[in-house]
Amino acid sequence: MRAIVVSTPGDSSALEYAERPDPVPGPGEVLVQVAASGVNFIDVYHRQGRYPLPLPFVPGSEGAGTVIATGDGVTDLVVGDAVGWASVLGSYATRAVIPASMAVSLPRGLSPELAAAVLLQGLTAHYLTHSTYAIRPGDDVLVHAAAGGVGLLLVQIAKLLGARVIGTVSTEAKEKLAREAGADEVLRYANFSEAVREITGAGVHVVYDGVGAATFDGSLAALRPRGMMALYGAASGPVPPFDPQRLNQGGSLFLTRPSLAHYIATREELLGRAGELLGWVASGALKVHISERYPLAEARRAHDDLEARRTTGKLLLVP
Incomplete structure (x- = not known):
């Protein structure tokens, strides 16, 4: 071979x-x-x-x-x-x-x-939206790299679950893709946390961040009190060490660094997530x-x- x-x-x-x-x-x-x-x-x-x-x-x-x-x-x-x-x-x-x-x-x-x-990428988007932070109708969600492979799926699944979705992208062409996927608002990366707060008032319930170092500080700043940051990747490089006291100062924030392997640890969980995911794809919902x-x-x-x-x-x- x-x-x-x-x-x-x-x-x-x-x-x-x-x-x-x-x-x-x-x-x-x-x-x-x-x-x-x-x-x-x-x-x-x-x-x-x-x-x-x-x-x-x-x-x-x-x-x-x-x-x-x-x-x-x-x-x-x-x-x-x-x-x-x-x-x-x-x-x-x-x-x-x-x-x-x-x-x-x-x-x-x-x-x-x-x-x-x-x-x-779909199983990743599934566990992030259903388990790491289970999206509820009416939640405000920030998706970084919203036109990327995981990002486009996160946007669509978050909309299926009833969220208002804000995406970040780097170009006009990527903005078009994110909007076509269902994003309600699409921002560039510069000063995105300030723009998120203007849109939401209090900040978002959850940030799904696969970018890493370049967006980490802004992601924390975009969260509302007791919001969740799910750092699932580091496309721009790893996040430097930081003082956990920042989570307290930001409003008792939550930070997690999840991995797919821990969310498909049993065959039953794998088949459950994959069945729902592939069902959405086969039906055209995703x-x-x-x-x-x-x-x-x-x-x-x-x-x-x-x-x-x-x-x-x-x-x-x-x-």
Whole structure:
């Protein structure tokens, strides 16, 4: 099979397109012919070594395709099933071995590309809006990078739950996408906290922040007393250490740094979230914006575009 391999952490040149032995599924695993792989910032962090992994490794934490072999003990999946997965390493390849416990059967008629484009970011948006801070009708919500892959999904789900949504973006084109997704107000990043307070009066109930260092201070300033900041990523770099007393001074604020793995810790929770998410996609209630499709061999270009913030929505690698 062909795969992207990282032998030494570094910039995008660390992504090598190489021939690898065909994998064989072990007990409790399935072998999947990959139809599409999602490209996510966690892949960049893995490549850079920010989240160290044993070397060498095949990156990619999300994908979809068709089961072509099953290991011992697999009873609920058979050859020919269409499945998707998230938070499983090794998706940047033509074939991938996936734990059966992490494979999600796709609804009939849902394309593998759509599944690969929505599962990791969609499950992230689901747990953020349903569990980290469960949005209630009438809540004011601030979504940073509202035209990005997670951002567009957060905007739509927050609107489905009855929130007023304020988004931040960097360009006019991204503002158009955020508004099309349902954002009630769209701001640029400069002085966004002041603008949020002008719109809401008291500040927002929750900030969903995947940007990190560049927006952290403003995000805290945009919260109302006892508001929640969900810092789920660091696209602009990690947040420096800070004094927790600032949370008290801001109005007994809450700050959390959640991770998807802790919100799909059981198969039941994974299937519950994925079922609702993919149901929305299949019905058309949730729109998935695929920005670019790259051949697997051009993974370097995909990473460069993602890191330079030249894209909106989702990036896919297609074998």
